[in-house]
Amino acid sequence: MTHERELTAPVDLCLPDGRLNPAAVGWTRRPLHTANLRGWGRTKRWEYWGIVIPGHIVGLVVSSLDYAGVHGLYVLERATGRETSVDAVVPLARATAFPPRSGEGEVSARSATQAVRISQRPDGTTLHAASGPVRLDLEVPLPAGHESLGVVVPWSERRFQYTVKDVGRPVRGTLTLNGSVHELGGPESFAVLDHGRGRWPYAITWNWAAGAGAGRAIQLGGKWTDGTGVTENALFVDGRLHKVGEDLRWTYDRSDWSRPWRITGDRVDAEFHPFHEKVARTNLGVVANETHQCFGHFTGWALTDNDTPTSLDGLTGWAEEARNRW
Numbered sequence: 001m002t003h004e005r006e007l008t009a010p011v012d013l014c015l016p017d018g019r020l021n022p023a024a025v026g027w028t029r030r031p032l033h034t035a036n037l038r039g040w041g042r043t044k045r046w047e048y049w050g051i052v053i054p055g056h057i058v059g060l061v062v063s064s065l066d067y068a069g070v071h072g073l074y075v076l077e078r079a080t081g082r083e084t085s086v087d088a089v090v091p092l093a094r095a096t097a098f099p100p101r102s103g104e105g106e107v108s109a110r111s112a113t114q115a116v117r118i119s120q121r122p123d124g125t126t127l128h129a130a131s132g133p134v135r136l137d138l139e140v141p142l143p144a145g146h147e148s149l150g151v152v153v154p155w156s157e158r159r160f161q162y163t164v165k166d167v168g169r170p171v172r173g174t175l176t177l178n179g180s181v182h183e184l185g186g187p188e189s190f191a192v193l194d195h196g197r198g199r200w201p202y203a204i205t206w207n208w209a210a211g212a213g214a215g216r217a218i219q220l221g222g223k224w225t226d227g228t229g230v231t232e233n234a235l236f237v238d239g240r241l242h243k244v245g246e247d248l249r250w251t252y253d254r255s256d257w258s259r260p261w262r263i264t265g266d267r268v269d270a271e272f273h274p275f276h277e278k279v280a281r282t283n284l285g286v287v288a289n290e291t292h293q294c295f296g297h298f299t300g301w302a303l304t305d306n307d308t309p310t311s312l313d314g315l316t317g318w319a320e321e322a323r324n325r326w
Contacts, residue, residue, distance in 0.1 A: 002245040004230050012036050013162050020160040028150035029241050031102035033162050035197035040066050045098045047107045047118060048194040051171055052316055053184050057295055060129055062109040062116050065326060069093035071109050073131040075177055081276055086131040088114045102164045102195040138173035140191045147241040149234045153225050161198030165219045168212035168236055203325050207250050211298045211317025218312055220263050222250045235302040242304045244268060257292050261319050270300040270312055272319045293320035
């Protein structure tokens with residue numbers, strides 16, 4: 001078990017010299033960190049939005065890895081398993097902008113193949129993205145009282161990551177795919193945000209799982225936080241966050257990603273059942289990535305802060321393993 005402190009007041013992520021601010025280490029129920037990162041080299045910034053609707057799953061990423069902007073728009077057609085993916089790599093992350101705080105300001109990216117604008121306001125976020133045969137025009141409202149998990153992971157004073165995982169946000173709008181317009185909205189449509197700002201080690205492996213449905217949501221992570229004294233694990237019930245302060249055990253078959261995954265601890269016993277695997281690989285020698293992101297359904301349970309079991313049965317989302325040299 002970890003002994004993480006909850007932060008309740010705004011705080012800068014970094015000290016004036018660019019090192020990690022010790023006062024920033026902890027977790028939050030709403031974004032309170034200002035990512036005042038300085039310098040170049042090993043600095044990563046990104047916004048990832050995952051959208052789940054009955055007919056499709058959508059992934060939108062805008063990122064700066066210092067030496068490049070890496071952007072992508074992905075659509076899975078759930079009935080057929082057909083994938084549409086348009087990616088862009090922009091040297092030195094030109095024409096890419098990120099605000100210093102999650103939930104405020106505008107994220108934007110432009111390349112020869114993509115245009116993305118993410119506008120963040122106190123009452124919600126607007127997503128506009130166009131890339132090849134795909135266009136997104138979405139509203140992601142922020143309901144009153146809705147909580148998200150913010151965590152600072154401290155590998156060292158020079159290597160650290162601030163993440164916000166916001167799971168189960170309502171979403172409405174349109175997805176246009178190959179000229180066909182699909183309306184989004186309703187109780188089976190939701191959005192997940194992964195907001196990241198930090199300075200990373202060269203080589204890292206992580207697990208991430210997220211799912212939502214019917215007033216419940218789950219956020220689970222592993223490997224990259226192990227041994228740091230903090231976790232990115234939480235249960236959400238009717239928008240309220242219940243922090244899970246323990247390193248969890250992840251069990252899955254790397255030779256057959258479609259087999260069930262197990263994620264377990266004292267307060268979580270989750271099984272994830274994939275229905276589709278998305279694979280992304282790059283290998284440029286010094287820089288390489290391999291990600292297996294499986295979409296599927298959850299079963300099992302997790303405990304609230306007062307030890308009440310909450311069923312995870314029927315939650316829809318994903319579980320992934322990512323291995324990076326970057």
